[in-house]
Every structure is written in structure tokens, then in C-alpha cells.
Amino acid sequence: MHVTVNGEKRTVAAATLDALLGELEYEGKHFVIALNYEVVPRAQWPSKTIGNGDEIEIVSVRQGG
Amino acid sequence: MVSFYGTEFSSRLLVGTALYPSPAIMQQAIRASGAEIVTVSLRREAAGGKAGDAFWSLIRELNVTVLPNTAGCRSVREAVTTAKLARELFQTNWVKLEVIADDETLQPDAIGLVEAAGILISDGFEVFPYCTEDLGVAQRLVDAGCRVVMPWAAPIGSARGITNRSALKLLRARLPDITLVVDAGLGAPSHAAQALELGYDAVLLNTAVARAADPVGMAKAFRLAVESGRIAHEAGLMDARDFASASSPVVGQPFWHAVS
Numbered sequence: 001m002h003v004t005v006n007g008e009k010r011t012v013a014a015a016t017l018d019a020l021l022g023e024l025e026y027e028g029k030h031f032v033i034a035l036n037y038e039v040v041p042r043a044q045w046p047s048k049t050i051g052n053g054d055e056i057e058i059v060s061v062r063q064g065g
Numbered sequence: 066m067v068s069f070y071g072t073e074f075s076s077r078l079l080v081g082t083a084l085y086p087s088p089a090i091m092q093q094a095i096r097a098s099g100a101e102i103v104t105v106s107l108r109r110e111a112a113g114g115k116a117g118d119a120f121w122s123l124i125r126e127l128n129v130t131v132l133p134n135t136a137g138c139r140s141v142r143e144a145v146t147t148a149k150l151a152r153e154l155f156q157t158n159w160v161k162l163e164v165i166a167d168d169e170t171l172q173p174d175a176i177g178l179v180e181a182a183g184i185l186i187s188d189g190f191e192v193f194p195y196c197t198e199d200l201g202v203a204q205r206l207v208d209a210g211c212r213v214v215m216p217w218a219a220p221i222g223s224a225r226g227i228t229n230r231s232a233l234k235l236l237r238a239r240l241p242d243i244t245l246v247v248d249a250g251l252g253a254p255s256h257a258a259q260a261l262e263l264g265y266d267a268v269l270l271n272t273a274v275a276r277a278a279d280p281v282g283m284a285k286a287f288r289l290a291v292e293s294g295r296i297a298h299e300a301g302l303m304d305a306r307d308f309a310s311a312s313s314p315v316v317g318q319p320f321w322h323a324v325s
Contacts, residue, residue: 006109006110006111025113026110026113027113027114028110028114028115028116029118030117030118030121030154031110032154034149034150037142037146038146039146042153058109059107059108059109060117060118060121060154061105061107061121061124061133061154062108063081063082063083063084063085063091063105063120064082064105064136065082065084065106065221065271
């Protein structure tokens with residue numbers, strides 16, 4: 001399946017957001033996810049399915065003005 | 066005290082968390098500034114990355130209120146989604162809303178800003194919009210439900226200070242019940258003092274402190290300038306005049322004699 005994660009096209013096997021994080025080896029705790037411009041609360045990551053062509057943004061806090 | 070959406074703060078200086086020489090200096094500068102509200106951004110987290118975790122622990126140590134921004138967003142959709150991501154991440158309804166129209170000047174997109182503000186306010190957000198000094202746009206933001214409006218002094222990071230004083234005065238006069246913050250473009254503590262003297266409720270700045278040779282010293286200078294400007298505003302500044310008005314008494318002037 002082809003998805004775009006943080007602007008980068010990837011081929012992944014994961015079917016859910018939680019599985020995707022595992023497959024991509026995300027380790028930090030303090031981040032949030034938007035799937036096709038919709039925020040997915042952390043509690044829904046295990047059940048939220050991803051599909052071909054989905055755009056996923058995984059973001060965290062940074063310095064800002 | 067200054068109120069932002071019903072929460073009272075004693076400091077009228079809001080500071081950004083970017084561009085400091087080191088994390089330790091950022092923390093020291095923020096403490097020296099006396100700021101109780103700091104701005105942060107949201108950025109992509111790489112796989113395996115823990116930059117967010119590390120930065121968040123630095124911010125938490127400061128025990129301040131976090132105001133997440135939508136810096137860099139160029140569309141309503143990006144800004145609205147970024148605000149919602151920030152709400153999820155920080156458990157806050159506050160957002161410093163930026164919708165940018167032009168890359169070189171970082172000029173706000175007034176139309177997109179008003180639209181995004183309306184969408185977010187209907188969704189329960191408390192919006193701090195970064196805008197220009199245009200009264201019509203500010204009024205539209207207030208109509209959309211903004212109780213805080215943040216006009217720029219000059220473009221972000223330009224250090225030019227207040228470039229359109231009369232327009233900022235007009236905004237203050239026309240929006241007496243709105244919390245007004247001068248955000249962006251301040252370079253010197255005197256610029257911040259001018260904003261407070263004009264009756265602005267607060268200022269928000271980042272680069273002027275972070276890029277100073279001594280950010281901690283500059284943070285303190287801004288803190289004192291903001292306090293000074295506010296006290297001056299409360300004390301009531303005199304009006305400017307076109308001609309001299311003697312301060313020493315005229316009566317009893319020695320050597321004076323009537324011209325014959």
C-alpha cells in the first residue's frame with residue numbers, strides 16, 4: 001500500500017495507524033497525527049485503518065515565535 | 066493584570082521559544098523576561114525522533130502557559146488542521162493563528178485569517194490572530210469572535226519597531242474592549258515601551274531577545290520596558306504640541322522689560 005507520511009511517499013504493510021508507527025519505528029511519546037487533514041486522537045490509533053493514497057502527518061512540538 | 070480570554074496574567078510580555086543560542090539560554094531568557102505565556106510551533110517528527118519529547122520537557126520545566134502557533138501555514142485548511150493538532154497535543158483551546166500570504170514579508174493573509182478564525186471559534190478555540198494594523202480586518206476578526214487581536218509592528222524578525230503608529234493608535238481607540246497585543250517586528254525594548262504607552266495590553270516578541278548578544282540581559286530589558294510603558298500609559302501621557310511651551314515661570318523673569 002502506498003501512503004504519504006510527512007510529505008514522503010512510502011510503501012507500507014501496516015493496516016492501522018498504530019501498526020504504521022510500529023513499522024516506521026516511531027519511539028517518542030509526544031506527537032499527534034492527522035490523517036488526510038483530520039486529527040486522529042491517540043485512543044483511536046489502534047483501530048484507525050489507513051488506505052492507499054492516504055496523507056499522514058506526524059507532528060510534535062518545536063521552537064516557535 | 067491583563068486578561069486573555071478570561072485568564073488573568075501579571076506579565077504583559079509574551080515571548081517565543083525559537084532562535085536561542087542554546088536550550089539553557091532559552092530557559093534563562095524566558096525566566097528573565099518574566100513571561101507567563103510562551104509560543105511554540107508544530108513540526109514534523111521523524112521516525113525514531115524524540116526532539117518533541119526533549120523540547121517539551123524543557124518547556125514544562127518553565128511552568129508557563131503554552132500558546133501554540135500555526136506558523137508557516139499558507140492555507141485555511143493547513144492552519145485549521147494545525148490548530149486542531151495543537152489542541153490534541155497540548156490540551157489547550159488557545160492558538161496563535163497565522164495564515165501567511167507572502168513568503169518574503171510573512172504578511173498575513175487577511176482573508177484566510179478571518180475565515181480560519183471563524184472556523185476555529187465555532188469549534189471552541191480561543192484565537193490569537195496575527196494580523197496587520199488594518200482596522201477593517203481587525204474588526205472582521207472581532208466580528209468572528211476574537212477577543213484578542215495581535216497586529217504586527219513590522220514584518221516578523223525585522224526589528225524595525227512600530228512602523229505605523231497612527232494606525233495602531235486608531236485600532237486601540239476603535240477596539241477598546243479587545244485585548245490588543247503588538248506581535249512581531251519589535252527590535253528594541255523602547256519599541257515595546259511605545260506599544261504599551263499607546264495602550265496596547267501586551268507585546269509578543271522572539272527574535273529581538275533570542276538574537277541579542279546576551280539574550281538573558283535583553284529579556285530583562287524588555288521586561289522593564291514593558292513595565293515602564295504600561296505604568297506610563299496608566300499615568301497618562303501628555304499630548305504632543307507643535308510649538309514650545311515654557312516650563313519655567315514667565316512671571317518675574319529678570320532683565321525683562323516691555324518693548325518700547
